[in-house]
Amino acid sequence: MPSAIENRPPTITDGPFVIVGTPPSDGGNTSSTGQPRPEIWSNMRGGLCEALPYYRAYKGSLHTKEVCAIGFLIDKEADPRDVFSAQVVICSAGGGRELDRETGSMVRRADAVDDNTGIRALKAAKEARSVVAIIAGQNNPNYPCHPPHPYSVLDYFQITDIWKEPQAQRNGNVVKVWRIRFEKAELHTSSWWAPRNAKDGDNNALSPSHNSEYLSIEEFSGQSRHCVICWQHSKEIFTVGWMCLNPGCASYFHTHSPITNATASSLAYTEAFLNQRNPLIGPLPKLKPSIPDLDTVGLHGTESDSRCGFVCPDCGCCSRRLFWNRLVCENCSRWWPAPMLPYPQANLQAEAIYIDSLTTKRRITNGVNAGVPESAHDTFACVLNRTCIQPAEGFVFGSYTARQYFLPDATGQVIGSFTLFVSNQNINSRQHGPDDLFRELSVTDIGLKRNPAANVGSKHEGLTRHFQQNFGARYKFGVSVQSKGFDEAPQAVLRALHRLIWASKCAVAATAGRLAGQTVGPNAPPPTSNEFNELLALGFMEKDSINYHDDGETELGPTVAALSLGSPSIMKFRPKLRKSGFGDMLPIGSGPGGKKAFKSVLEVPMKHGDMMVMHGQHIHRIYEHAVEPFGGRRFSMTSRYIDPGKMTLQADKDDAAVKGAIPAHSQEFTYDGN
Ligand SMILES: O=C(O)CCC(=O)C(=O)O
Numbered sequence: 267m268p269s270a271i272e273n274r275p276p277t278i279t280d281g282p283f284v285i286v287g288t289p290p291s292d293g294g295n296t297s298s299t300g301q302p303r304p305e306i307w308s309n310m311r312g313g314l315c316e317a318l319p320y321y322r323a324y325k326g327s328l329h330t331k332e333v334c335a336i337g338f339l340i341d342k343e344a345d346p347r348d349v350f351s352a353q354v355v356i357c358s359a360g361g362g363r364e365l366d367r368e369t370g371s372m373v374r375r376a377d378a379v380d381d382n383t384g385i386r387a388l389k390a391a392k393e394a395r396s397v398v399a400i401i402a403g404q405n406n407p408n409y410p411c412h413p414p415h416p417y418s419v420l421d422y423f424q425i426t427d428i429w430k431e432p433q434a435q436r437n438g439n440v441v442k443v444w445r446i447r448f449e450k451a452e453l454h455t456s457s458w459w460a461p462r463n464a465k466d467g468d469n470n471a472l473s474p475s476h477n478s479e480y481l482s483i484e485e486f487s488g489q490s491r492h493c494v495i496c497w498q499h500s501k502e503i504f505t506v507g508w509m510c511l512n513p514g515c516a517s518y519f520h521t522h523s524p525i526t527n528a529t530a531s532s533l534a535y536t537e538a539f540l541n542q543r544n545p546l547i548g549p550l551p552k553l554k555p556s557i558p559d560l561d562t563v564g565l566h567g568t569e570s571d572s573r574c575g576f577v578c579p580d581c582g583c584c585s586r587r588l589f590w591n592r593l594v595c596e597n598c599s600r601w602w603p604a605p606m607l608p609y610p611q612a613n614l615q616a617e618a619i620y621i622d623s624l625t626t627k628r629r630i631t632n633g634v635n636a637g638v639p640e641s642a643h644d645t646f647a648c649v650l651n652r653t654c655i656q657p658a659e660g661f662v663f664g665s666y667t668a669r670q671y672f673l674p675d676a677t678g679q680v681i682g683s684f685t686l687f688v689s690n691q692n693i694n695s696r697q698h699g700p701d702d703l704f705r706e707l708s709v710t711d712i713g714l715k716r717n718p719a720a721n722v723g724s725k726h727e728g729l730t731r732h733f734q735q736n737f738g739a740r741y742k743f744g745v746s747v748q749s750k751g752f753d754e755a756p757q758a759v760l761r762a763l764h765r766l767i768w769a770s771k772c773a774v775a776a777t778a779g780r781l782a783g784q785t786v787g788p789n790a791p792p793p794t795s796n797e798f799n800e801l802l803a804l805g806f807m808e809k810d811s812i813n814y815h816d817d818g819e820t821e822l823g824p825t826v827a828a829l830s831l832g833s834p835s836i837m838k839f840r841p842k843l844r845k846s847g848f849g850d851m852l853p854i855g856s857g858p859g860g861k862k863a864f865k866s867v868l869e870v871p872m873k874h875g876d877m878m879v880m881h882g883q884h885i886h887r888i889y890e891h892a893v894e895p896f897g898g899r900r901f902s903m904t905s906r907y908i909d910p911g912k913m914t915l916q917a918d919k920d921d922a923a924v925k926g927a928i929p930a931h932s933q934e935f936t937y938d939g940n
């Protein structure tokens with residue numbers, strides 16, 4: 267399982283996730299103590315990105331929609347001449363900074379390019395006179411007031427000017443940087459971030475009488491003229507006088523000769539440029555989104571549009587979607603139900619048809635039999651490499667058709683088996699079968715939640731995308747997750763557990779049968795296995811995937827089994843690039859971020875009701891697996907044996923013994939394969 271780390275995990279009983287140390291705030295402008303009080307704020311970047319439709323940029327400062335800027339973060343990296351006042355923000359666009367070892371400061375090494383998607387999106391917003399929401403990070407050195415939160419939403423701004431200017435870097439170089447002037451869109455409301463002693467006009471709301479003090483763009487008091495060389499229009503924005511600001515023009519900044527550090531450092535904006543004010547065009551969109559309307563016609567609760575975070579209507583905290591079926595404010599703990607509707611049967615059918623055609627297509631174009639008549643293919647999976655995956659053995663287990671693949675190491679020795687149990691309509695529609703289990707899990711709260719998986723406890727904390735709840739012995743992947751005992755597990759979980767116990771017995775016996783009489787290596791899958799004492803329930807909403815990982819934690823038994831319910835997915839296997847020893851025997855592709863990796867060797871569709879069993883501990887040394895999602899709602903009930911003998915703490919051993927004991931009352935759920 268990919269590591270998913272939990273620091274102080276919330277459970278259904280201990281209530282919602284509360285971030286310690288954040289003063290509660292209830293929106294508005296300034297508190298009774300005079301503290302600035304933004305209407306919308308967040309302790310975490312993840313909260314912003316999940317709750318605000320106009321800021322979904324986990325990295326970088328700009329968020330765009332259809333190549334138009336809609337959200338912008340101004341945080342710790344600031345440049346000379348940056349402005350952060352009540353109505354005007356001037357800053358640079360585009361990162362491009364790197365650490366300069368000599369000065370220890372972040373510097374830019376090269377001029378910003380003339381055209382990239384970010385600049386295009388900012389220019390598009392300027393042209394369209396559309397608004398951009400600005401969020402201020404607490405480390406911005408120009409914050410005009412004491413930053414009330416790690417991230418605070420300022421307001422909507424329009425972009426009035428975009429130009430490129432020379433900036434002196436701390437290492438002595440001068441580079442040209444794109445600069446953006448944002449102006450608050452609604453000038454008649456006060457700005458919560460304005461310093462309390464701000465002068466009227468400059469820093470706070472314009473009263474109607476003040477309006478006359480500000481010039482419209484036509485009344486811009488500085489020079490504003492066309493360049494005689496490129497014929498493009500530039501405003502006089504620097505006190506040194508007018509110059510052409512078109513970076514492509516021969517007379518850009520007057521000259522082609524290098525601009526010195528001293529010239530760049532002495533530049534200053536004109537009063538006229540800073541003080542211009544532009545009329546707002548069109549009504550402003552809502553800055554504070556309402557709690558998602560889960561009754562919205564046509565939404566059933568797990569589609570991308572309905573699984574977002576939210577802004578707490580009470581305290582303004584941007585909260586992430588932590589729980590499967592409720593929204594809990596990460597600051598004030600207020601919560602709202604987010605009930606799931608049953609998943610439409612028609613969606614499931616369409617998704618199953620799609621996954622079949624996709625697997626067929628991949629088999630024909632990429633599979634080992636590409637170009638060979640389809641009748642010769644293994645129609646259960648897409649086998650991509652015969653060096654690894656030899657033809658499967660077919661079985662019938664109970665009412666399931668099954669296929670078993672052996673996974674070898676680089677010397678060709680079998681180290682494990684992967685068995686797919688293909689379900690069917692008969693199995694799925696039986697009472698307490700996969701249809702019933704899927705329905706039950708969809709609408710019951712079994713405690714599914716997302717757990718911190720990266721940068722735990724920091725403002726850059728990342729959560730697992732999918733939702734989890736562990737039952738039985740505690741499965742520690744990375745850092746521990748909480749577990750509920752099997753004695754408090756809902757019926758659906760216990761029924762799934764018994765199905766997996768049955769499937770693993772079939773798969774292990776079949777593996778042993780096939781290997782009997784063969785010479786096997788020391789890493790061959792063992793002929794028997796331990797009965798599961800753990801079940802990890804996973805809930806996937808639309809597009810939730812699991813990246814490549816292994817289930818190779820040392821305390822795990824040799825067998826891992828999973829029951830798939832709802833929307834289909836494709837489970838993929840590939841040998842690990844360095845640890846597998848396959849060297850140049852297999853083709854290499856590139857994974858996310860261009861990282862080299864072996865191409866997958868086996869891709870198996872897992873559809874509603876299907877089960878899989880991986881048997882053999884060494885699989886996880888040599889191979890990794892991933893789950894590619896298709897469709898809108900899936901559960902995977904995965905079971906393992908966690909060996910108390912390999913736990914170091916006596917408390918963990920005792921906990922595993924109690925929680926992992928399969929309750930006697932569940933024996934009536936024992937499964938026979940039908
Ligand atoms: O989604 C699945 O079926 C399997 C998930 C998985 O690989 C895991 O839980 O380790």
Ligand SMILES: [Fe+2]
Binds near residue numbers: 816817891
């Ligand atoms: Fe896994």
